[in-house]
Amino acid sequence: MSIALLLAVGTLTSVGLYLITARSLSRIILGFALLGHAAVLSLLTAGGPAGKAPFASADQTSADFANPLPQALALTAIVIGFGLTLFLLALARRQNLITGDDLVEDDLEDRRIAAEESSEP
């Protein structure tokens, strides 16, 4: 646990959140990648102080180890995050093929309300 790690989590989260509020899909995807890293880092931080590699042997006791459980959780989360980023990229590519841009489109209700407002005198 160190201030540097916490600062990294904070920076990644704020930049990630800023990016996912953007209108362009490529920024949203980058934002999620950063947010995912922030979440994984905070999971690592939650495991306590850094230590030696957690191999059980005669001359190492569990007090010297880094906590291996959050590391296992973080690895799983990284794999899932990686797959999802790829899927988002494929979806953005598909949208680009269909519409020619990479902007988030308005949803149906927004469009209906906008149409009704503009049709009123």
Place this chain on the structure above:
Amino acid sequence: MTLVLSLTILAPLIAAAIGIALHDHPRLRDTATLAGLGIAAAAAFMLLFDVASNKVAVVVRAGDWSPELGIVLVADLFAVLVLPVALSIIFAVELFAIGQRRTAWGANPELAGPLLGVLTAGVSLAILTGDLFTLFVSFELILVSSYVLLTHQGQRDQVRSGMTYVVMNLLASTLFLFGLAYVYAATGTVNLALLAERIPELDSGARLGIGAWFFVVFGTKAAMFPLFSWLPDSYPTAPTTITAVFAGLLTKIGIYAMIRFHTLTGMDDLGPAMLIIAGVTMVVGAFGALAQTDVKRILSFHVISQIGYMLMGLGLFSVAGTAGAVFFLIHHMPVKTVLFLVGGLIENHQGTSDLDRSGGLAVRRPLIAALFAIPALSLAGLPPFSGFIAKFGVISAGIEANAVPIVAVALTAGALTLLSMTKIWLGVFWGEPAEPPAAERPTRANQRIMTGATGLAVAGTLAISLFAGTLFDLATTVAEDLQTPGTYSSVVLDAQGGAQS
């Protein structure tokens, strides 16, 4: 019973693998998928009868690790009540899909069958898991297959609304991961049984912070107000069978996780906030449905409105309220799925699910009208159907707790639900017969499969109405266990791993 429990997760996964390998052989592939889902559903029923008659939960420790370190699967009464309902729904939908997929509105069969298998495995895992991280993994399993199922046809509307769906759910998943980090930092475990002991010992700030954080995470999955906007936009664009599974299961898994987590960790202080959100969710969903003119969109908004009732039952944090929420969950999953399946039948016969362009189906297809009427009346909460008992359970718990405003809101939302069911009835089944569709129609044999699958599911909802007394008693037992601190922990931690087969 260890093997039976594992089958609910493994059988659909294996079937999915076989389905992908056999993608060139439609008949074999469909048979493998159906068999996998059927085995899982049968195993779930066996678990239900075992746990309900022996009154002992089945606990499996994967790899025989201790619960602090390893993965625990817990089939307690709550889990085995929800599991068979969920798995038999998926089975009926897959049957319907086999009939439908050769038409214009069907999903791509090469992908849909195997992906449905993966989704089923995720649902079983989410219901059975005994730790928060495996819950996260199972959510991802469900969501990843749902992302692909929603967007695999690659049409414009699907990609547009699919993007909203993926981004909202991905945000919720990321928040889930942050929440896991907080929970681990505060308690040093992600095992639910240990969390049930350690979270109540935290100081109130940390405790409520964790509770509120997971309320938002599970609430996004459950589509509660104000986190629902992704649902009515994305669900109607998917093929009907896909929408039926999503509407019946996905949001309900969110509610299931919330009931589990928030009662286990004693988050009673969040009750008032939950009740307010429940009320707004009910009203927004019901009014949203009234404004729509498409069968699938109306039904999608009702998914949201009904989530409010389950949230209300949970928010009361009493035995009666929780029992109401649990029963509502069991009643709602099949009813909602059936309504979407009937929506699919309507679409197949009219060529559209738009109310303005259809009509007169009651004359031409009285069977479809009957199949719609039963679950629609049940959804609106009219006796003698299960919806009446579900709403009665939640509302009488509200009266018992003197929560007058939320009871008034719930009754109003119920009336609005009836109103929009009437709207579908008037638009689709009465009036002048619409022009028959020019688009391709399913063959007679396929129509029979689809109608048969829907009929099977309707029979399932009627069975729930018929056995409502027994099921409500079981739900009350579940609620007593959930509201008694330490029950779950003692079941999980004292069980000798894997020795109960």
